Amino acid sequence: MKEVIQVRTEKEITAIYERQADTVWRVCFSFMKNHHDAQDMLQETFIRLMRSDVRFQDAGHEKAWLIVTASNLCKNALRHPERIPEDIDGLWDLAAPERQDTGLAEAVLALPPLYQEAVYLYYYEGYGTEEIGKMLNITPSAVRSRLARARTMLKLEMEEEEHEK
């Protein structure tokens, strides 16, 4: 109803950023798989927040909104060919310099985008399949199906890695 687009103060944006930046980053990084694009998407998500007049009911609502917005932005960005690719081998130097065992993390990153959201929301954020269904606009059974397939993919990936060792 108003043409002044921004309805949040810098203080509010900063407070929400402090609370949710890690979550949004994990979503963005798992989709984009590179530091540069993940930062872009992190910024874009909060710029969307800045322009949105959504009033959050609680921290859970706030987080859910950001996760869905970040996911949508990332999925959209992945369709654009100008995305900057990054050498997967150098990825861990930027994302987690202290981490040595990156097998499962790499397997998670290798999951198709279709499964990324469900896996992240279920295993990391602890949402139930019904909640995830609402967020992704799919049925709870579809969520369970995606989780099962993703889990199978991860398991196979890890088994292959073990054999290679």
Place this chain on the structure above:
Amino acid sequence: MKNEKIREAYDSFRLDDQTRQAALENILEASRQERTASAGKRKRRIRRLTAAAACAVLLLGFGTAAYALGWFGLRDLSVGKDDHEVTRYRYPDGEPYQKMVESEILSLGGYTGTPEYEAFAEWDAYRRSYVEAHRDELTNEVTAPNGYYDTYFCCFPEMEEKLDEILEKYGLKPVENEQDFEGASLQDVCDAAGIGSILPDRADTVWEAGCYAYVFDNGSFHLETSLYTGEEELLDFSLNRAVYGSLYPYGVNIRDAERFTEWQFTTEEGVPVTVAEIREPFTDAYGQNCAPTALVLIGRPESMVTIGISPREQAYYLIDGVRYKDEELPEGVIGTPESHHWEYELPSREEIRDFVEDLHPEQIP
């Protein structure tokens, strides 16, 4: 494979301090740039009346007799239509696109025939056409005007002169000294506006979320908040009071007239009330996805009161680009609008009536 292992994998996608800080600085810088641009453009600031505001001009025959009884309707507040280019977002990928929509503006300061209405209609038409004609001159460098000229978004000296001319013509004063509230209680806002408490009687079982509000020094104000009953969230509501004798600077942007229905009742204290309601989700002129909404119109001896009521939305908030089945989807847009649903409905007419009674509009001068 243990769930914990998957969690650890995600934990490894860590946001380092340098990136965290750099991204925040970029976000805030973008915010500052947009605010500057927004101040420069100074287009109309039509405030929300709830998550929505809407319209309809299917009107019942409100005429002189209706005014005498104290009832008036949306048609009596309409000051005209305008085309707006709005940004929408495709579902589900969030891709933005532009769309032109026609929208209607309602006066919040008085109904047709009153100086407040006539002045707002004239000012709004002038301001719109002036800004449109000088759009190219609006830059980020435009300095925000001083005093009440800022409240009325006067971007150029000519606009300031015109505003003063209209105020003089209709014998009205400007609203000034806006006091903003965030997270305030209803009582705080009422105190600042110099009116009695509008807290519902059921204050022992109903409590409010923090208010967003702005209050002018003549007692005109606007507030937005939520009321809860026990564990269950009840509704969002906004209340706008425009004191007569002044030019209220904001209107309500309405859109789909055909979907509103109006009905009237008189409170137990004898206050005539008109309710305009839309019980289906809709989108407003700026592309906001809006919940079912009721606009409550109340004429008081010293002011016009407009209350917006909508249920709290759930699923809607989760998807930025949600759209609805009655909206025409542009080419290339994907999505199944019917799959989105609203978990809460607009309160029944009886509940709306009880809610308005609880706010004791007779206590608002």
